[in-house]
Each structure stands twice: as C-alpha cells, then as structure tokens.
Amino acid sequence: DTGVSQNPRHKITKRGQNVTFRCDPISEHNRLYWYRQTLGQGPEFLTYFQNEAQLEKSRLLSDRFSAERPKGSFSTLEIQRTEQGDSAMYLCASSPQQGQIEKLFFGSGTQLSVL
Amino acid sequence: DAKTTQPPSMDCAEGRAANLPCNHSTISGNEYVYWYRQIHSQGPQYIIHGLKNNETNEMASLIITEDRKSSTLILPHATLRDTAVYYCIVRVTGTASKLTFGTGTRLQVTL
Numbered sequence: 001d002t003g004v005s006q007n008p009r010h011k012i013t014k015r016g017q018n019v020t021f022r023c024d025p026i027s028e029h030n031r032l033y034w035y036r037q038t039l040g041q042g043p044e045f046l047t048y049f050q051n052e053a054q055l056e057k058s059r060l061l062s063d064r065f066s067a068e069r070p071k072g073s074f075s076t077l078e079i080q081r082t083e084q085g086d087s088a089m090y091l092c093a094s095s096p097q098q099g100q101i102e103k104l105f106f107g108s109g110t111q112l113s114v115l
Numbered sequence: 116d117a118k119t120t121q122p123p124s125m126d127c128a129e130g131r132a133a134n135l136p137c138n139h140s141t142i143s144g145n146e147y148v149y150w151y152r153q154i155h156s157q158g159p160q161y162i163i164h165g166l167k168n169n170e171t172n173e174m175a176s177l178i179i180t181e182d183r184k185s186s187t188l189i190l191p192h193a194t195l196r197d198t199a200v201y202y203c204i205v206r207v208t209g210t211a212s213k214l215t216f217g218t219g220t221r222l223q224v225t226l
Contacts, residue, residue: 056213108156108157109158
C-alpha cells in the first residue's frame with residue numbers, strides 16, 4: 001500500500017492557462033474522488049468515479065472543469081481558462097468497495113495558485 | 116445527509132484526553148457517524164465510524180448518545196502530533212458515495 005499519489009504538489013499558473021492534475025489511487029480501490037479545499041474551509045466534493053464511470057458531479061464543477069479516469073486506474077482533473085478563484089488545494093481520495101462503509105484515503109493534494 | 120455542528124476550536128494539554136463533541140440532531144436511523152482529521156498540509160485521514168454502538172480502535176474511541184443526536188470523539192492521551200482539524204460527518208448508507216465535510220474543530224495540543 002503506497003497510498004494515494006498526487007502530482008504535481010504545487011502548480012503556479014497565469015490566469016487563462018489550462019492546468020492538469022494527476023491522481024494515482026491505491027491500486028485495488030475502485031472508487032476515486034476529487035475534492036477542492038480553500039483556506040479555512042473543509043474539503044468540498046467535486047466529482048466521484050466508480051471504476052471508469054463518473055457517477056456524480058458537483059455543481060461546483062463548472063464547464064471549465066473536466067475529470068477522467070480511463071481504464072479505471074489513475075485520474076486526471078483539468079481546469080481550462082483558469083481564474084483566480086480556482087486557487088485552492090485539489091485533493092484526490094480513493095476507497096475500496098466495502099459495502100456501505102466509506103473509508104476514504106486521501107492524497108496530499110495539489111496546491112494551485114492562479115496569478 | 117444530516118448537518119453536524121462542532122465547536123470551531125479546542126485546546127488540550129499533552130497527555131490528557133481530548134474530547135471532541137459533535138451535534139447531529141437531525142440524524143436518521145440509517146446514517147453513520149464518521150470522523151476524519153486533517154493535519155496541516157496533508158489530506159484528511161480516516162479515524163473511526165459508528166452507527167449506534169460505541170466504537171474503539173487504535174486511534175480513538177467514538178461515543179454515540181442513545182438518541183444518536185450527538186457523539187464524542189475521544190483521543191485518550193493526546194500528543195502534539197494530534198494537533199489537527201477534526202471533522203464529524205454523518206452520511207446515509209447505501210447512497211451515492213460522497214462525504215460532505217463541514218469546517219470541523221481545530222484541536223491544538225499544547226505542552
């Protein structure tokens with residue numbers, strides 16, 4: 001168990017640029033989540049995959065945001081035409097399917113700064 | 116999912132028990148109580164969960180009141196490494212899998 005890996009750890013970009021983050025979940029976990037966290041707030045749910053299927057998307061996920069999980073393994077989160085309000089920590093989590101219990105394992109996140 | 120209410124901050128002396136309360140007065144019979152914590156610059160970490168019975172694991176104990184309207188997370192011997200934000204979450208079982216985090220309780224463990 002090597003844990004959930006997120007890359008890059010930090011990303012600085014200029015407004016209007018596109019950015020892509022990668023998440024590698026724990027290998028046997030079939031559920032994968034993306035959250036966003038701003039300073040002083042708890043993580044906010046963005047989207048959720050079960051295997052390669054994207055089953056739920058938050059209203060926070062505007063049309064500039066897209067997430068994929070090809071082949072049900074790693075996932076990418078892309079933000080197009082970044083805005084200063086997109087500056088946040090982007091967290092990825094994975095969980096095994098254990099009946100009705102949700103035990104999420106989080107990565108250390110990607111800190112995005114939009115200048 | 117039921118809403119939770121937690122104090123914004125608490126202090127605890129190292130070596131003493133830290134008791135973190137959570138109110139969830141609108142909890143339904145099929146909603147579990149989960150606790151996670153987030154140490155600075157890290158992602159949240161699962162601690163414990165329960166439905167109606169008290170639970171204990173290597174990290175903490177969870178005490179749920181008989182009416183299930185509130186719970187307490189107990190760290191029996193707090194250390195400086197337990198300084199973190201602690202989140203109490205209630206979630207309906209068997210539904211779409213997302214956890215909704217509030218703003219949590221910031222626990223400061225001091226010497």
